[in-house]
Each structure stands twice: as C-alpha cells, then as structure tokens.
Amino acid sequence: MATSRQCGVWLRSVLRRDPWRAAFATLFAVVAAAAIIVPVYVLGRLVDDVLAGAPTSRIVMVIVQIGIAAIAAGLLSGAATYLMCHVGETVLANLRERALEHALLLPVRTVERAGKGDLLSRVNDDVAAIARVVGNAVPASFSSLTLAGLSFVAIFSIDYRLGLGALVSVPLGLAVLLWYLPRSGPMFTAERVALSARSQALVSGMQGLPTVHAYGLEKDQISYISDASSEARDQMTTSFRELTRFVARGKLVQYIGLAAVLGVSFLLVRDGQQISVGEATIAALLFHRLFLPMQGLLFSFNDIQAAGESLRRLVGLINSEMVRESGTSALPEDSRLELRNLEFSYDGVKPVLHGVTITLEPGERVALVGSTGAGKTTVAAIAAGSITPNSGTARIGGVNLGDLGVYDLRRHVVIISQEVHVFSGPLFEDLRLANRFADHDALYAALRQVGALGWVEALPEGIATMVGEGGYQLSAAQAQQIALARLVLADAPVAILDEATAEAGSAGARELEHYAYEVMKGRTALIVAHRLTQAARADRVVVLEEGRVVEEGPHKELLQRGGRYAELWEAWEGRSPA
Numbered sequence: 001m002a003t004s005r006q007c008g009v010w011l012r013s014v015l016r017r018d019p020w021r022a023a024f025a026t027l028f029a030v031v032a033a034a035a036i037i038v039p040v041y042v043l044g045r046l047v048d049d050v051l052a053g054a055p056t057s058r059i060v061m062v063i064v065q066i067g068i069a070a071i072a073a074g075l076l077s078g079a080a081t082y083l084m085c086h087v088g089e090t091v092l093a094n095l096r097e098r099a100l101e102h103a104l105l106l107p108v109r110t111v112e113r114a115g116k117g118d119l120l121s122r123v124n125d126d127v128a129a130i131a132r133v134v135g136n137a138v139p140a141s142f143s144s145l146t147l148a149g150l151s152f153v154a155i156f157s158i159d160y161r162l163g164l165g166a167l168v169s170v171p172l173g174l175a176v177l178l179w180y181l182p183r184s185g186p187m188f189t190a191e192r193v194a195l196s197a198r199s200q201a202l203v204s205g206m207q208g209l210p211t212v213h214a215y216g217l218e219k220d221q222i223s224y225i226s227d228a229s230s231e232a233r234d235q236m237t238t239s240f241r242e243l244t245r246f247v248a249r250g251k252l253v254q255y256i257g258l259a260a261v262l263g264v265s266f267l268l269v270r271d272g273q274q275i276s277v278g279e280a281t282i283a284a285l286l287f288h289r290l291f292l293p294m295q296g297l298l299f300s301f302n303d304i305q306a307a308g309e310s311l312r313r314l315v316g317l318i319n320s321e322m323v324r325e326s327g328t329s330a331l332p333e334d335s336r337l338e339l340r341n342l343e344f345s346y347d348g349v350k351p352v353l354h355g356v357t358i359t360l361e362p363g364e365r366v367a368l369v370g371s372t373g374a375g376k377t378t379v380a381a382i383a384a385g386s387i388t389p390n391s392g393t394a395r396i397g398g399v400n401l402g403d404l405g406v407y408d409l410r411r412h413v414v415i416i417s418q419e420v421h422v423f424s425g426p427l428f429e430d431l432r433l434a435n436r437f438a439d440h441d442a443l444y445a446a447l448r449q450v451g452a453l454g455w456v457e458a459l460p461e462g463i464a465t466m467v468g469e470g471g472y473q474l475s476a477a478q479a480q481q482i483a484l485a486r487l488v489l490a491d492a493p494v495a496i497l498d499e500a501t502a503e504a505g506s507a508g509a510r511e512l513e514h515y516a517y518e519v520m521k522g523r524t525a526l527i528v529a530h531r532l533t534q535a536a537r538a539d540r541v542v543v544l545e546e547g548r549v550v551e552e553g554p555h556k557e558l559l560q561r562g563g564r565y566a567e568l569w570e571a572w573e574g575r576s577p578a
C-alpha cells in the first residue's frame, strides 16, 4: 500500500504532463456553476418586482434569462465534464499500463508472497473501482463543490448574517465527516483485502482443480471459498451500514442549515426590511439548491474513498521493487556459470542453502542431485536469476545476474522449470515467445531437434493449432518438448533444466532425456537430475544434501568413491532397473 502522500506525488507527476486541459476543465466548471445560480437570482428579483407591482410581461423576461443561463450552464458543464473525463481517463490509462507492467516485472518471490489473487484484484478490481469514479463521481463532485463555494459567496454578498446562518451547517458537516472518515478508511481497506482473499480462494481452487478432484476435496474447497465470500459480504455490509448512518447525519445537518438561513431571513425582513423578501428567497433557494448536489457528493464520497484505497494499492504496486529492466552495461564475457557461497532462506528463519559453491565451465553439463528438499530447485532458481540469494554471488561470464537487466538476463540464461506454462493461442506463437523473430524454418528446425515435429504435424492444424486453455491440451511431456524447443529458439548460452514430469523408467522419460541432452550440447547446463540417468550422462555431478554440497565429480568416479552419490545410485537402480 502506498501512503496518501506517495499517491499525491504520483498524481501530480501525471497531471503535470497536460496542465492546460486540467486548467480549462476547472475554469469551465466554475463558470458553469455561476450560470447555475443565475436562475435563482432572477427568481428572487422577480419576487421583489411582483411585490412592487411589476407587469406580467416581466415573467417573460425571467423565462428568457433562465433559458439562456440553463443553456450556458449545460454547455459549460458538458465541456468541463468532457475535459475532466479526458484528463481522468488518461491518468487511468497510465495507471493501468504501469500497474500491469509492474505486475509482470515483479520478482517471483514478491508474487509468491502476495499471492496471484491479490495481484489480479489490483489490476482488475482496483482499476475498475477507480474507473467508476473517474468518468462520473470526480467531475460531479468537483461541480458540486464549486457550486457550494459560489453559493456561499452569493449568500454572504446578500447579507453577512445570512452567510453566518448558512455557515452553521459547515462545522456540523465537518463533525459528521470527522466521525465517518476515520472509520471508513480502514473499513474500505478491510473490504478490498476481503475481496482479494475471495479472488485468491477462487483462483487457487480453480488452479488446483485436478488435485481437488483427486482427493475429493470439493466440499473443503467450497467451504473455504464460502468462508472467504462470507468475510467479503460481511465487510461490505458493515461498510454500507456505516454509509447509511453517514448519509442520515448529513441530511440532518442540511436541514439544520436551511432552518438557520430561514430563521435569520425572517428576522432580517421583519426588523426594518434589512433585506428584501426577494433576497431572502434567493438565500433560501441557494441553500436549498445545494441539497441535491451535496447528497450526490455524499454518495460519490463513498466511491471516491474506495477509489482512493484502490489508488493506494495500485501506486503501492507501481512503487514496489521490480526486476531490473535494463542492467549495468556490463555483459558476460563467456558462458561460465559461477555460484559462490550461496545462502538462502524462504522465510528468513529456516536456511535452505548453506554456502553452496558450484562452478560450471563454458559448455560443461553439470547434474545436481540430492534427496527431496535438499535445495536443488532453489539453486536452479538462483542460477537462473529468478530469485536472489541472501548472500553469495551468482555470475555468468563474470557479471552478477542481478546486474543484468531482465532482458539481457534472458538472452544469456534460460530455465525450464517443473511447471511449463502453455499460453493459449496458436502453437507457433507459444514458440515465438522465446524469439519473436524466429521464422517458419527456425520453428520447424527447433521442433525437429526436440523430437516434437512428428506429433505437431499430426495436430489438426499443425503448428497453427490453438493450444492452452480452451484449445488442444498438450500432455506434460509434450509441454516439456515445447519448452525445450523454446530453449533452442532463445539460443541462450546457459541453460538450467529442472523438469521432473516424465515418469522414471518410461519410454517418454528416456526420449525426453535424450532430446534434452542434445539441446544442452554446446551450452553451459545445470541439470537438476530428478532421474539419476540424467546424472550419468552429465560431465560432472554435484551432490547436494540439506543445502550443502557434499560430493562432486564425474559419475563413474563418484560411484567408485562409494559415498553419498553411490548410495543414491544404488537406491535408484534398485527402484528402477530401466
């Protein structure tokens, strides 16, 4: 969450880009408000004229004057609203684009900590909450406030005592606002948090659908989502209840104010005609005329405040730390991958890596093995620059991964992780994610190199077949092949492989392993060996246990040494003779 001050700084910086439009919008709104109070004046003067015995033709004049003022007010408020919407929509577009850009460039750890639901609700619900007020509540509230200001000035100009009578409503109104504001801010924050939690519950339920079905967890999931929904509903009800109280108290203030204006008018007319009846009429009408816009303001106030909370969440996102887009100018000299003294903890309490040092010479293929939870995936993620170690360095060709911007980083190192995401769209677009300049021949060559050409050509529309959500569903092994093909297309000199999908011993696993091995040729490759057959092929094996490197060397040498690797190998062979 950003502070209100940070939001103000951001808003000013955006508004400064187009100051004239905002200035003209303000000017038009002020003149429109002046035109709106002209009919009230005209009516008041009519009262005096009628009392003085003016002819009926005077009414025709009044109608003409009111007509002209109405047309002018309509045109000017239209122009002011148009300009304000223009400014508002530009600000909103900027906000939306920057928020999305930041969401996409957030460090993986931040996304994991905040949850995808929270992020989704920021770029969806929060943007929608602001969009609702930008085109509507903001211009309307601005006109209402201008109208209120001008009306008070007009009432004071008739007689200062009338003005003081009208002012009675101001401290009372402020008291109501001061009662409402401190409770509504936290209330809206709680409401947005509850809505995020509901989105999170829905998203995780949907994403984990296969697991939910597999373990018959439907009822648990429904009750989890239902709890989150109830919380959101309760928060919204609380907010609405408080709003109703706020509006009721606001009404009371307005009627007290009107009573004060009428009372003062009565005394001033009675005691020596200090003001005329017409002027008393003007003052009362002006004050009464404020009721409707003020009521609108009170209702929009709710939306504006909710939008303010949303703005704080979005500016918070915009101000959060991003992955660096561009780095220092230093580029790796070669493809040497050097991990030195890596220490890492996910929760800041339990260390997962203890001084891990692994060096891969250019073109060397190194397998990382170890029991479950040893820290292999963590090392792979650090080597790929997806997470930053708490201490120690990760370098490619002598350059710190943190000093490479995200685009340079991905030109030099590519990771194939355990979860390969297939984006929905034609298959060739999925492949081109890795290299948008890849032509037809390059795509086919990559598919051939990873052994996927056969099944791709057999798809209903070949490489143009729609895949991903709503399209043709690729199997896990096929998705891995697509990931390998992307690696070929990206042509990064360093590759990190952490796939674990193919079932050990199956023909699919052997085939995938073969192609992965081929693709890694000529690259510096760190392979998290979930199947030890992957380790046997590598140039060197590093054994990790409880976050420490315990053994290192070529497969055969480690077997002869009879240490931890030999134990793992024996267990592996016993489990899977293939």
Ligand SMILES: Nc1ncnc2c1ncn2[C@@H]1O[C@H](COP(=O)(O)OP(=O)(O)OP(=O)(O)O)[C@@H](O)[C@H]1O
Pocket: 112, 346, 347, 352, 370, 371, 372, 373, 374, 375, 376, 377, 378, 379
């Ligand atoms: N996102 C996370 N948040 C908190 N702890 C985590 C996270 N990911 C992994 N861990 C913990 O860090 C430790 C190392 O996990 P890691 O996944 O790196 O091990 P691994 O050797 O790759 O295991 P596996 O072979 O099962 O994938 C484990 O204790 C794990 O529970």
